[in-house]
Amino acid sequence: xxxxxxxxxxxxxxxxxxxxxxxxxxxFHPVTLxxxxxxxxxxxxxxxxxxxxxxxxxxPKTAAMNVERFAExxxxxxxxxxxxxxxxxxxxxxxxxxxxxxxxxxxKIEGADVTVVNTMLIAHPMxxxxxxxxxxxxxxxxxxxxxxxAQEVASRSALIMALPNLEYLHRGGRIGKxxxxxxxxxxxxxxxILRYGTQTVEPLGRGRNIQQANQKMIETIKADMEKSRxxxxxxxxxxxxxNPEATEALKEALKKNIDCExxxxxxxxxxxxxxxxxxxxxxxxxxx
Amino acid sequence: MIKHCNGRRLIKALSAxxxxxxxxxxxxxxxxxxxxxxxDTGFNMSLTLKAAVETAKELKDRDLSxxxxxxxxxxxxxxxxxSGVILSQFLVGLAxxxxxxxxxxxxxxxxxxxxxxxxxxxxxxxxxxGTILTVAQESAKKALEIARExxxxxxxxxxxxxxxxEVLEKTPEMLPVLKDAGVVDAGGAGFVYILEGALRLIEGxxxxxxxxxxxxxxxxxxxxxxxxxxxxxxxxxxxKEVETIASKTIQAAKKRLSxxxxxxxxxxxxxxxxxxxxxxxxxxxxxxGLLDIKAVRTTAQxxxxxxxxxxxxxxxxxxxxKGKDLALKKIEDELAKHGDCAIVVGSKELAKCHVxxxxxxxxxxxxxxxxxxxxxxxxxxxxxxxxxxxEKEVGEAVRVKELGIIAVSTGEGWSKILKSMGADEILGGPxxxxxxxxxxxxxxxxxxxxxxxxxxxxxxxxPAAEKAAELSKKKVEVVSTKSIxxxxxxxxxxxxxxxxxxxxxxxxxxLGRIKTGQVAKAARIAKYRxxxxxxxxxxxxxxxxxxxxxxxxxxVALDLIKEMVKEGDSIITLYYxxxxxxxxxxxxxxxxxxxxxxxxxxxxxxxxxxxxxIISVE
Numbered sequence: 001x002x003x004x005x006x007x008x009x010x011x012x013x014x015x016x017x018x019x020x021x022x023x024x025x026x027x028f029h030p031v032t033l034x035x036x037x038x039x040x041x042x043x044x045x046x047x048x049x050x051x052x053x054x055x056x057x058x059x060p061k062t063a064a065m066n067v068e069r070f071a072e073x074x075x076x077x078x079x080x081x082x083x084x085x086x087x088x089x090x091x092x093x094x095x096x097x098x099x100x101x102x103x104x105x106x107x108k109i110e111g112a113d114v115t116v117v118n119t120m121l122i123a124h125p126m127x128x129x130x131x132x133x134x135x136x137x138x139x140x141x142x143x144x145x146x147x148x149x150a151q152e153v154a155s156r157s158a159l160i161m162a163l164p165n166l167e168y169l170h171r172g173g174r175i176g177k178x179x180x181x182x183x184x185x186x187x188x189x190x191x192x193i194l195r196y197g198t199q200t201v202e203p204l205g206r207g208r209n210i211q212q213a214n215q216k217m218i219e220t221i222k223a224d225m226e227k228s229r230x231x232x233x234x235x236x237x238x239x240x241x242x243n244p245e246a247t248e249a250l251k252e253a254l255k256k257n258i259d260c261e262x263x264x265x266x267x268x269x270x271x272x273x274x275x276x277x278x279x280x281x282x283x284x285x286x287x288x
Numbered sequence: 289m290i291k292h293c294n295g296r297r298l299i300k301a302l303s304a305x306x307x308x309x310x311x312x313x314x315x316x317x318x319x320x321x322x323x324x325x326x327x328d329t330g331f332n333m334s335l336t337l338k339a340a341v342e343t344a345k346e347l348k349d350r351d352l353s354x355x356x357x358x359x360x361x362x363x364x365x366x367x368x369x370x371s372g373v374i375l376s377q378f379l380v381g382l383a384x385x386x387x388x389x390x391x392x393x394x395x396x397x398x399x400x401x402x403x404x405x406x407x408x409x410x411x412x413x414x415x416x417x418g419t420i421l422t423v424a425q426e427s428a429k430k431a432l433e434i435a436r437e438x439x440x441x442x443x444x445x446x447x448x449x450x451x452x453x454e455v456l457e458k459t460p461e462m463l464p465v466l467k468d469a470g471v472v473d474a475g476g477a478g479f480v481y482i483l484e485g486a487l488r489l490i491e492g493x494x495x496x497x498x499x500x501x502x503x504x505x506x507x508x509x510x511x512x513x514x515x516x517x518x519x520x521x522x523x524x525x526x527x528k529e530v531e532t533i534a535s536k537t538i539q540a541a542k543k544r545l546s547x548x549x550x551x552x553x554x555x556x557x558x559x560x561x562x563x564x565x566x567x568x569x570x571x572x573x574x575x576x577g578l579l580d581i582k583a584v585r586t587t588a589q590x591x592x593x594x595x596x597x598x599x600x601x602x603x604x605x606x607x608x609x610k611g612k613d614l615a616l617k618k619i620e621d622e623l624a625k626h627g628d629c630a631i632v633v634g635s636k637e638l639a640k641c642h643v644x645x646x647x648x649x650x651x652x653x654x655x656x657x658x659x660x661x662x663x664x665x666x667x668x669x670x671x672x673x674x675x676x677x678x679e680k681e682v683g684e685a686v687r688v689k690e691l692g693i694i695a696v697s698t699g700e701g702w703s704k705i706l707k708s709m710g711a712d713e714i715l716g717g718p719x720x721x722x723x724x725x726x727x728x729x730x731x732x733x734x735x736x737x738x739x740x741x742x743x744x745x746x747x748x749x750x751p752a753a754e755k756a757a758e759l760s761k762k763k764v765e766v767v768s769t770k771s772i773x774x775x776x777x778x779x780x781x782x783x784x785x786x787x788x789x790x791x792x793x794x795x796x797x798x799l800g801r802i803k804t805g806q807v808a809k810a811a812r813i814a815k816y817r818x819x820x821x822x823x824x825x826x827x828x829x830x831x832x833x834x835x836x837x838x839x840x841x842x843x844v845a846l847d848l849i850k851e852m853v854k855e856g857d858s859i860i861t862l863y864y865x866x867x868x869x870x871x872x873x874x875x876x877x878x879x880x881x882x883x884x885x886x887x888x889x890x891x892x893x894x895x896x897x898x899x900x901x902i903i904s905v906e
Binding site for chain 1: 708
């Protein structure tokens with residue numbers, strides 16, 4: 001059993017089997033929809049939540065994690081004699097309260113051996129950072145080494161999203177510069193990117209259908225690989241649950257066009273709030 | 289070479305600093321987002337300095353020491369706002385440095401400047417780097433360093449100013465709040481202008497400037513123009529009121545702009561009024577729930593959100609306490625319990641207090657226990673803040689874009705689609721002829737963007753577009769789109785965050801992927817290869833050839849699509865023209881969908897003349 005425990009929160013797009021296998025402790029962000037609070041993946045399944053979202057006239061919102069919930073988890077893991085690496089969602093403008101809570105919880109507990117890693121990212125690429133860190137922990141790497149790996153993976157990763165219903169990102173307050181893609185009179189799929197450290201979602205363009213959207217993603221990843229002279233990537237792809245054909249097509253397109261060390265099909269939970277119905281995305285890590 | 293500074297020269301220098309600072313007042317006001325958005329830093333600093341200058345001018349003792357002391361003391365009384373108070377502390381420190389002197393040389397003056405900066409630091413409860421404090425201190429240090437060798441005061445001042453400017457530009461790196469807001473520190477900027485004023489006097493440069501204000505007003509006008517264009521281009525009907533107000537506001541702002549040379553800085557008030565109206569418009573839009581004006585709503589929402597996040601203490605509270613044996617430090621500690629930004633300066637007999645709090649009454653009550661409370665000023669920062677944010681948003685909305693897109697259209701449906709996909713300006717329309725070089729040139733110059741990409745959307749317009757591009761002073765690139773569907777394909781790849789070269793490349797990549805065909809009525813008898821075409825017959829064109837002919841537009845369209853669709857294609861898009869009824873068009877849509885169940889089929893109203901249908905396959 002690993003001495004270093006990995007803690008993270010739910011927007012990581014990792015599939016259940018990997019989370020379980022690697023003993024990753026996952027906390028669920030509270031999500032509200034029409035006054036009701038959910039923890040997607042815990043108190044409600046992602047499928048049911050998506051149905052609720054589609055049936056609702058309102059837009060869901062996510063909330064930050066509080067100190068106490070982190071503290072609770074830290075205490076439990078400490079009792080098992082573990083050091084902790086907490087890999088969190090993007091701090092800074094994006095979601096500082098969660099990062100602060102993660103740190104404050106560590107300060108609060110005497111003797112807590114916790115390193116908080118702010119990935120500056122969210123969802124799929126954060127999942128990749130969590131995954132690599134958990135694997136390192138399993139190999140018996142030290143807490144510092146594990147944290148370093150998480151940070152390093154994050155710093156070489158990005159998230160590309162296809163957002164047929166861009167309004168959700170907008171209403172969730174995360175649209176950033178991708179605002180420019182709002183308001184199209186044609187049926188299009190806006191495509192946006194969140195890069196490490198930029199703290200804003202940026203537009204990439206639009207696709208008329210899944211095929212074009214995926215092509216845009218592939219082109220962007222290729223350009224990124226060229227820029228940082230990476231030969232291979234690791235990819236984590238997932239849709240919000242109602243668009244498996246997009247994920248499947250993306251997987252095929254990846255296999256065909258890009259040298260992938262690993263392609264994981266993941267699962268979205270509270271990410272549904274921002275990606276909205278029909279949304280899918282890819283987190284990719286430029287392997288050195 | 290200026291070897292020494294005496295009382296008379298100090299008055300002149302302070303006076304010049306004051307003139308220059310007040311001419312830059314609005315610039316400084318607009319920078320102010322730290323520590324809370326008072327939005328009046330320029331105003332506060334200017335009034336503080338003004339009092340110092342006026343007192344100094346009236347003093348009977350004209351020697352350097354008395355002038356400096358008088359200026360410093362009177363500035364304490366007059367000081368307002370965080371930066372104003374800090375400035376007064378600087379002046380008091382400067383006076384300490386010049387105490388007992390009739391004239392000083394460069395070295396002593398630099399020492400006095402340093403003393404001023406030191407005193408400013410000590411006057412603040414929690415000194416924060418990246419503010420006026422850092423700017424003052426670093427520039428004073430520079431002055432000291434230069435004055436070791438240099439005897440020319442002008443040169444010392446020049447170097448100190450240069451350093452101040454450098455440090456000012458680094459303030460966003462020191463303070464994340466500034467970086468987020470995209471500004472430098474306002475108080476620091478005020479300090480730079482104060483040094484600059486004195487320097488301009490020495491160098492014989494004018495001490496006022498109007499251009500910045502002109503820019504502000506011009507930007508406001510442009511903001512309204514773009515809002516109007518947005519409203520008109522949208523689907524909204526019930527917005528007459530919004531339009532009327534917007535139009536009036538633009539007129540008012542323009543009028544003000546036209547008489548600027550006479551009014552100079554009063555025009556700032558005008559700009560404020562424009563902003564006030566803008567807020568009213570927002571109220572109307574929100575009340576009626578016109579959700580479609582996304583940009584407008586976003587602006588309002590963002591303002592509210594930022595406000596809620598940033599302001600903890602609502603009231604900027606200032607007052608004087610007259611009493612005996614006032615313990616300044618103790619008063620400050622007490623004020624700090626009620627809020628933040630607590631500053632208390634002055635003497636045992638007179639304390640000037642400043643605090644941001646939610647409990648101004650409690651603060652006042654406490655002050656009353658110490659002595660006589662005077663000159664109470666309580667400002668609701670909520671209001672100041674919102675106005676400031678509005679101004680900022682307006683500024684952002686009209687910041688001349690890096691890249692603008694001009695697209696040629698042949699129908700109202702197309703125009704709307706092109707705009708919604710990111711085109712900034714549309715050329716042409718159903719009734720117009722193809723645009724001339726002059727038309728295109730005019731639109732290029734009118735489009736508020738530094739660089740332009742032109743989408744001619746017609747092979748026949750490409751040469752005129754290229755000529756216009758060549759003639760323009762702006763950087764203009766033509767993406768050679770030969771049909772509007774090709775133009776739309778180009779816009780699909782448009783990335784507003786990328787540069788012109790990159791976008792040209794992205795857009796060109798899209799062109800090859802799309803095929804365009806047209807269905808029209810033959811205007812005359814013709815012979816084309818195996819076809820004999822009678823006047824009034826319907827023909828289908830693709831790749832510059834008549835591919836099919838028939839009696840009805842729908843059936844010709846179906847035949848033409850058959851010619852166009854090849855393996856690997858995934859989308860068929862139909863754009864129907866002015867002469868086609870929606871019902872008919874939808875019938876065609878159903879037929880196409882039925883024939884091509886594996887392809888994505890969409891239909892849009894293009895509104896083009898001449899062509900029943902324009903069809904794209906990709």
